[in-house]
Amino acid sequence: xxxxxxxxxxxxxxxxxxxxxxxxxxxxxxxxxxxxxxxxxxxxxxxxxxxxxxxxxxxxxxxxxxxxxxxxxxxxxxxxxxxxxxxxxxxxxxxxxxxxxxxxxxxxxxxxxxxxxxxxxxxxxxxxxxxxxxxxxxxxxxxxxxxxxxxxxxxxxxxxxxxxxxxxxxxxxxxxxxxxxxxxxxxxxxxxxxxxxxxxxxxxxxxxxxxxxxxxxxxxxxxxxxxxxxxxxxxxxxxxxxxxxxxxxxxxxxxxxxxxxxxxxxxxxxxxxxxxxxxxxxxxxxxxxxxxxxxxxxxxxxxxxxxxxxxxxxxxxxxxxxxxxxxxxxxxxxxxxxxxxxxxxxxxxxxxxxxxxxxxxxxxxxxxxxxxxxxxxxxxxxxxxxxxxxxxxxxxxxxxxxxxxxxxxxxxxxxxxxxxxxxxxxxxxxxxxxxxxxxxxxxxxxxxxxxxxxxxxxxxxxxxxxxxxxxxxxxxxxxxxxxxxxxxxxxxxxxxxxxxxxxxxxxxxxxxxxxxxxxxxxxxxxxxxxxxxxxxxxxxxxxxxxxxxxxxxxxxxxxxxxxxxxxxxxxxxxxxxxxxxxxxxxxxxxxxxxxxxxxxxxxxxxxxxxxxxxxxxxxxxxxxxxxxxxxxxxxxxxxxxxxxxxxxxxxxxxxxxxxxxxxxxxxxxxxxxxxxxxxxxxxxxxxxxxxxxxxxxxxxxxxxxxxxxxxxxxxxxxxxxxxxxxxxxxxxxxxxxxxxxxxxxxxxxxxxxxxxxxxxxxxxxxxxxxxxxxxxxxxxxxxxxxxxxxxxxxxxxxxxxxxxxxxxxxxxxxxxxxxxxxxxxxxxxxx
Numbered sequence: 001x002x003x004x005x006x007x008x009x010x011x012x013x014x015x016x017x018x019x020x021x022x023x024x025x026x027x028x029x030x031x032x033x034x035x036x037x038x039x040x041x042x043x044x045x046x047x048x049x050x051x052x053x054x055x056x057x058x059x060x061x062x063x064x065x066x067x068x069x070x071x072x073x074x075x076x077x078x079x080x081x082x083x084x085x086x087x088x089x090x091x092x093x094x095x096x097x098x099x100x101x102x103x104x105x106x107x108x109x110x111x112x113x114x115x116x117x118x119x120x121x122x123x124x125x126x127x128x129x130x131x132x133x134x135x136x137x138x139x140x141x142x143x144x145x146x147x148x149x150x151x152x153x154x155x156x157x158x159x160x161x162x163x164x165x166x167x168x169x170x171x172x173x174x175x176x177x178x179x180x181x182x183x184x185x186x187x188x189x190x191x192x193x194x195x196x197x198x199x200x201x202x203x204x205x206x207x208x209x210x211x212x213x214x215x216x217x218x219x220x221x222x223x224x225x226x227x228x229x230x231x232x233x234x235x236x237x238x239x240x241x242x243x244x245x246x247x248x249x250x251x252x253x254x255x256x257x258x259x260x261x262x263x264x265x266x267x268x269x270x271x272x273x274x275x276x277x278x279x280x281x282x283x284x285x286x287x288x289x290x291x292x293x294x295x296x297x298x299x300x301x302x303x304x305x306x307x308x309x310x311x312x313x314x315x316x317x318x319x320x321x322x323x324x325x326x327x328x329x330x331x332x333x334x335x336x337x338x339x340x341x342x343x344x345x346x347x348x349x350x351x352x353x354x355x356x357x358x359x360x361x362x363x364x365x366x367x368x369x370x371x372x373x374x375x376x377x378x379x380x381x382x383x384x385x386x387x388x389x390x391x392x393x394x395x396x397x398x399x400x401x402x403x404x405x406x407x408x409x410x411x412x413x414x415x416x417x418x419x420x421x422x423x424x425x426x427x428x429x430x431x432x433x434x435x436x437x438x439x440x441x442x443x444x445x446x447x448x449x450x451x452x453x454x455x456x457x458x459x460x461x462x463x464x465x466x467x468x469x470x471x472x473x474x475x476x477x478x479x480x481x482x483x484x485x486x487x488x489x490x491x492x493x494x495x496x497x498x499x500x501x502x503x504x505x506x507x508x509x510x511x512x513x514x515x516x517x518x519x520x521x522x523x524x525x526x527x528x529x530x531x532x533x534x535x536x537x538x539x540x541x542x543x544x545x546x547x548x549x550x551x552x553x554x555x556x557x558x559x560x561x562x563x564x565x566x567x568x569x570x571x572x573x574x575x576x577x578x579x580x581x582x583x584x585x586x587x588x589x590x591x592x593x594x595x596x597x598x599x600x601x602x603x604x605x606x607x608x609x610x611x612x613x614x615x616x617x618x619x620x621x622x623x624x625x626x627x628x629x630x631x632x633x634x635x636x637x638x639x640x641x642x643x644x645x646x647x648x649x650x651x652x653x654x655x656x657x658x659x660x661x662x663x664x665x666x667x668x669x670x671x672x673x674x675x676x677x678x679x680x681x682x683x684x685x686x687x688x689x690x691x692x693x694x695x696x697x698x699x700x701x702x703x704x705x706x707x708x709x710x711x712x713x714x715x716x717x718x719x720x721x722x723x724x725x726x727x728x729x730x731x732x733x734x735x736x737x738x739x740x741x742x743x744x745x746x747x748x749x750x751x752x753x754x755x756x757x758x759x760x761x762x763x764x765x766x767x768x769x770x771x772x773x774x775x776x777x778x779x780x781x782x783x784x785x786x787x788x789x790x791x792x793x794x795x796x797x798x799x800x801x802x803x804x805x806x807x808x809x810x811x812x813x814x815x816x817x818x819x820x821x822x823x824x825x826x827x828x829x830x831x
Contacts, residue, residue, distance in 0.1 A: 001311055003068070003243065005281040006049075007031055015053050019060040021284050024311065025277055026053065027068040027119075029077035029392075037399045040390050042079040043331050046113035054324035064320040066311075068164070068243070071118040072136060072388035073102070073524065074343075075109035080402055082109070082339040083389055086502065086522040087122060087148070089350035091139035091546035092588075094633040095657050096151045096735075098349060101342030103155030103163075110161060111327035112334050116318045117162040119210055119243075121152045123197035124167055126547050128559045130177035132470025135386055135502030135522050137172060139546025140561040140585065141652050142193050146200035147735045153204045160326065162318060165201040167212035167245060169194050169227055174214065177558060179468040180255075182215040188646050190216075190231075191680035191688075193561075199236055199688075200733040207314055208241040211275065213248040213255070220256045221273075222248045222265075228273040230685025241310045243277040244269075250280070263289045267298050276307035335403060340526070347523040347530035349631075352543035353589040354582075355517040360494055362537025362591060363455060368415060372453035372493065374426040374446060375460045376481075377500040379408040383429065385524040386502045387466025394464030396429070404525025407459050407498070410532040422449045429463040431480020443487055451491040457535065458485055461500030461520075475553040476506040489513045498531055504549040504582070511582055519545065519583075537591065542631035542657070544588030544703075551580040562586075563648040567706075571649060586635055586703025592626025592662065596701055601716040606674070608692070608722040614674035618716060620701050622658055623665035633657045634668050634738070635703055638676060641695030646679065653699070656738035669739040675731050677720055682727075689727045694720055 003025040009015045030041040030049060041049070050067055057065045075081035084090075084102050093099075103121075110118050124133070126140040138148040149165065156163040170190060174181030185194070201209070209232070212221050221227060222244065232238050252258050252265040259265045266289040269275060278286045293299035315321070333339075353361070363371065377383040381398040384407075390400060398406055405413065412418045424446050428434045433441030450456045460481055465473070489495055494515040499505075502522050511517060518541070523530050533539040548565065550557040556577050560570040562585035570579035598621040608614060624630055634657070637650040654670040677697055678690030698707050700715040707715040 001025055001277045001307065002284055002286040003027055003277050003279045003281060004284075008282045009053065012052060012056060015056045016060070018284070019057045019065075021287055022061065023065070023284065023287070024063070025066045025068065027279065027281070029069065034400075037402075038079050039395070039400050040077050040079045041113075043112050043114075043334060046078065046115070047325055047328070047331075050114040050325045058324060064315060064324040066117055066315055066318070066320065067115050068117040068119055069110065069115050070388060071106050071110045071115075071120055072122075073385075074106050075113060076388050076390070078109055078113045078334070079390075080335045081112075082335055082343050082403060083385060083401070083524045084343045085347045085350055085524050085527065086135040086386055086388075087138050088126075088135045088502065088546060089521040089523055089543075090148055090346060091137070091144055092352055092519075092521060092543040093346060093349040093657075094144070094544055094546075094635075094655055095349060096147050098342070098346045099148045099151040100155050101339070102346065103152035104159060105339040105342055106152075107156040107159035107161050107163075108330050109334055109339070111159055112331045114325040114327050115161070116320060116326050117164065117208065117314075118156065119164045119166060120156075121149050121163065121165065122167070123149045123165045123201060124172035125194055125197065127173035127561055128175075128177040129504045129547070129550055130475055130558055131172060131174060132179045132465060132467060132473075132503070133172065134504075134547070136388070138197075140548065141546065141563075142196040143652050143733075143735055144546060144655075146197040146733045149197050150200040150204045150733075153201055153206050157205070157207060160318070162207040162241075162314060163201075164208040164210050164243065165198060165206050166210035168198060168209055168232060168242075169212070169221070170216045171212040171214055173559070175559075177555070178471045180214060182218070184217055187684055188679070188681075191682070191684070192646075195231065195236075195680070196733045198232070198238075202236045202238045203732050206238075206240060207317065208243065209238065210243050211245055211248060211273070213245045213251050215256055220252055220258060222252050222256075222275075223258065223268045223272045225272040226684055228275075233274050234685050235682070235688050239310075241276045241314045242274055244275050244279050246279050246281060249275075249278050249286075263292060266290065267293050270299055270303060274306075276310050340403065343524070344526040344529060347526045348533055348539045350521060350523060350543045351530055351534045351539070351541045352519040352521075352545055352587070353516070353534070353541040353591075354519055354545075354587060355511065355514060356589055356591075357515045360455070360496065360515040361535065363496075363535050364537060367455060368420070368536060370452075370454040371411075371421040372449045372456045373408060373411060373421055373423045373459070374449075374456065374488075375458045375498070376425075376427055376429045377407070377461045377498075378423070378457075378459035379406045379425065381406055381525055381528065382464055383461060384500055384520070384522060384527040386462070386464050386522040387470075389464070389524065393466050393469055396464060401525055405528040407457075407528045407531050410528040411535075414529075414532050414536060414538075422453060424449050426458075427460075427480055427484050429461070429478075431478030431484070433480070433484070443484070446484070447487055447491050450488040450493045453493055455496060456488050456493040457496045457498060458488070459498040459500060459531070462502055462505060465502075470502075475558065476508050477510075479508075482508055482510055485510050485513055496535070498535075500527075504547065506551070506553055507582060519543075519549075540591045540628060540630050541588070542590060542633070544586050544633050544635075545583050546585070548581050548585050549583040549587075551582045554579070557581075562703075563651045566649055567704075584703060588633075590626075590630045590632070592624055592628050592630035594630070594632045594660070595623050595625050596714055597621045597623070598667075599701060599714050599716060601699065601718060604717060605719040606721070608674060608720075608724075608726055610726065610728075615671065616673070616718065617669050617671050618699055619667055619669045620714075621665055621667050622660070624660035624662055627662050629659070629661050631657055631659050634701060636670050636699060636701055637703070637705075639698040639700075639707070640677070640679075641693070641697065643695060644693060650700075654735055654738060656740070658740065667741045671739070674720075674728065677718075678728065678730070680730070688730050690730050691725070691727050692720065692722055693725060694722045696720070 074083035138145040382395040497514040636654040678692035681691040
């Protein structure tokens, strides 16, 4: 099916032209410029536009179009929707409960605009830290990405709209570090690091997915039969709809140069992949090329029929025949208190305290009397949100965000007025000195304010960007940042750094100048309040780094994830390389303290049995030994025998988040099996299987535990015997819920308003033995027929009124009956 950018359907006449061509899908945002303090369309404007388009399509062929949009961390392009923190912040919470709210409210607000299909969540696993889309991911651990993605998908689809995983597969590890750069990966890496989140999505019954326009191992994904048919449709068993990324098929010609024409590009892609919709996105070339290819017997009708069935299934599942523009019932809920509280809770829990020398934080009321606030991101909501926030590339403005507050405004509100602290803008995102009026700044003026304050809070970070627009930014932060912080430090003030970043930018010594450091990521609209809450001690920080933060910009340091690292080295192909890190995966402090003790494993030896569970448990007691309530994420890692060629230095196996009162202790018990010893070892396309060779497997709690030391009490060994080297089938991809002595303690007290599942009511389905005749349609244009002489879908209410047969969807057939008459469903353009 041909998908068109909304900008190309800018009039009823143009929409009617597309409808006559049987274009079946549109996407993207309403272009409107700026209207006062608004840069995005509101629900009235969205619903009016989509109602107009649907009316034209239904009049022409009685088949609704399906509209899709990038809702990345909220309903990105819907004015008044609550924008949540970016996904990298969700990952830092290590709390899937909070991801429920993200999925629910993002979907609800997208639906309120009349949009039934959202392109998300992003299931790419972060690798290269220069990649400009790091902030769109749930971090660098496959289990965390899988867990968060699965929860978000489930809560999106409980709202009755379609989730769409992206980007299948390997998009996040460009060799160059640049967006849209090609990747080079072994089968082991693909299966064990990049595939698990997509496996979890399929297990969550995700309704659609999106590919990627890069090349993997020199073969473009737009023509990669092994990945699409072998892995996705074969090994993973995905039965949902697949859409290309932007111009992906055309890029076979213009970027990858594997074909010479768009006709050849479509022929290659459609014959090697399982794509159903092409995001063309500006013309009807997909339709025209499709007709020609079928007429020349270069594209089998059966291949198009497969896609048409998947497309029609999704339209029926979304109930678009009955309600072409859904969501009228939730318009009034847009931006409600429940969604605001959910976004605030996620932002608060995503704050990562990375340094707290001399317990300078929190800034108690006595300390708060002497604060100087400054920095490029201290007075901007837009910079806290990053890309995909109201606008594709985001914005540095604050006034266009109807909700939330900047750090400066939140501090004024919390402390009781602007006179309670001093403020100076200081510098912009390019490191240039700027005063409070946006004009050239004065470093001496900033130093004078710092000299009068015991504590200087410097909120700094990146400009807003999205996708390839972030390629050109250098990995180190601009030199002016360091110069400014050094100058303030020279006055004797204590520096508190707050890093507002979508990816780890090199600090070049700034970390050493600071007494305290908070990694805030991109917390968006409610990030200002969350940062102030942590600074002033109203919230005890509990976030942990969901990715490694490199200290140097060597290629291997930027590209190596935590599971191929030791404390200061990267491991690749059996060799070690110097890879200093500012912070490791799992780093994160609290205003209280926790101790781990009584670590035990239920057995120290286990022999594989094909008929038994091969189960074992690992327990640990965690106690809050400080003076205040706190939350602690308990991380359990495993390390395979060093003799295994592909062995990780450590890999997260389980995690859970505890809530502990001062002095309270709880026992956490993780249940594991041979599945946690194994790795995916199959040839792609031959069915998933795991191997777990015999040897000693090490488990430990806490990310910084060193099990090479003698008798470390936090380490456990399991001697595993697999005498026949038997392979086994994998089970579901998930972080099994840990057992806690008080189960209620495993949930988070700062969780948002409870998220209640909303039942989805798709069109009733029942199998029917119908033979479809696929052929050429007569009439103008000689469009291809999806189901020539097909029965047409009758809407549910028409079924009840007329007593006709039910609508049908099964694996082989879609039976349709129109309101007035039976007619052909156009293949290449339509459905």
